[in-house]
Amino acid sequence: EAGVAQSPRYKIIxxxxxxxxxxxxxxxxxxxxxxxxxxxxxxxxxxxxxxxxVVDDSQLPKDRFSAERLKGVxxxxxxxxxxxxxSAVYLCASSSLTSGGYYEQYFGPGTRLTVT
Amino acid sequence: xxxxxxxxxxxxxxxxxxxxxxCTYSNSAFQxxxxxxxxxxxxxxxxxxxxxxxxxxxGRFTAQVDKSSKYISLFIRDSQPSDSATYLCAxxxxxxxxxxxxxxxxxxx
Numbered sequence: 001e002a003g004v005a006q007s008p009r010y011k012i013i014x015x016x017x018x019x020x021x022x023x024x025x026x027x028x029x030x031x032x033x034x035x036x037x038x039x040x041x042x043x044x045x046x047x048x049x050x051x052x053x054v055v056d057d058s059q060l061p062k063d064r065f066s067a068e069r070l071k072g073v074x075x076x077x078x079x080x081x082x083x084x085x086x087s088a089v090y091l092c093a094s095s096s097l098t099s100g101g102y103y104e105q106y107f108g109p110g111t112r113l114t115v116t
Numbered sequence: 117x118x119x120x121x122x123x124x125x126x127x128x129x130x131x132x133x134x135x136x137x138x139c140t141y142s143n144s145a146f147q148x149x150x151x152x153x154x155x156x157x158x159x160x161x162x163x164x165x166x167x168x169x170x171x172x173x174x175g176r177f178t179a180q181v182d183k184s185s186k187y188i189s190l191f192i193r194d195s196q197p198s199d200s201a202t203y204l205c206a207x208x209x210x211x212x213x214x215x216x217x218x219x220x221x222x223x224x225x
Contacts, residue, residue: 004159040217041217041218042122042204042206042215042218043160043215044215045213048212055211091159091160093159104162104165105162105213106162107161109157109159110158110159112157
């Protein structure tokens with residue numbers, strides 16, 4: 001079974017520029033998550049999708065961040081304009097319901113963003 | 117106060133030692149408790165999860181949850197150099213995971 005795919009793996013941009021990240025979840029997973037992981041910290045949930053719909057985007061800085069999941073499969077996360085504090089690894093995860101009744105999340109390798 | 121507290125370490129142990137990791141939390145609504153392992157430049161991968169209080173063992177790994185103390189632990193027996201990674205605790209009440217900061221572990225050969 002193929003894992004969660006993300007691209008690009010690395011990105012360096014200057015502040016005030018725009019950037020977009022792409023995620024392809026595991027086939028059949030209805031739930032997709034975007035996390036931000038700042039160096040030395042645990043992942044922080046930015047947005048959660050259930051199929052096409054947004055379940056939780058309470059921690060997404062909506063003035064600069066946007067995300068979409070068209071057709072309930074792939075997803076893109078965009079930052080416009082970027083700030084220095086956006087330097088982080090952006091992780092995409094997808095999940096399915098296990099036999100134990102738990103939604104196990106599978107993470108992609110992440111996109112490491114450096115804003116200079 | 118953070119919802120989940122985890123000592124970032126780093127922790128360095130000799131091969132074969134027992135690694136002991138722990139987290140404390142403040143949200144009584146947490147019911148699912150997870151441990152993730154994250155290798156450098158990789159995404160986290162689920163090691164173990166426990167529902168409510170109790171112990172769970174999987175090979176060299178043992179997870180313990182004490183809801184009365186709001187304290188969870190992970191023990192790694194007979195540690196190997198391949199266990200060198202960052203270990204993240206995570207917890208969930210309804211649907212959202214809350215992560216600790218992660219503890220970086222190095223097992224010296």
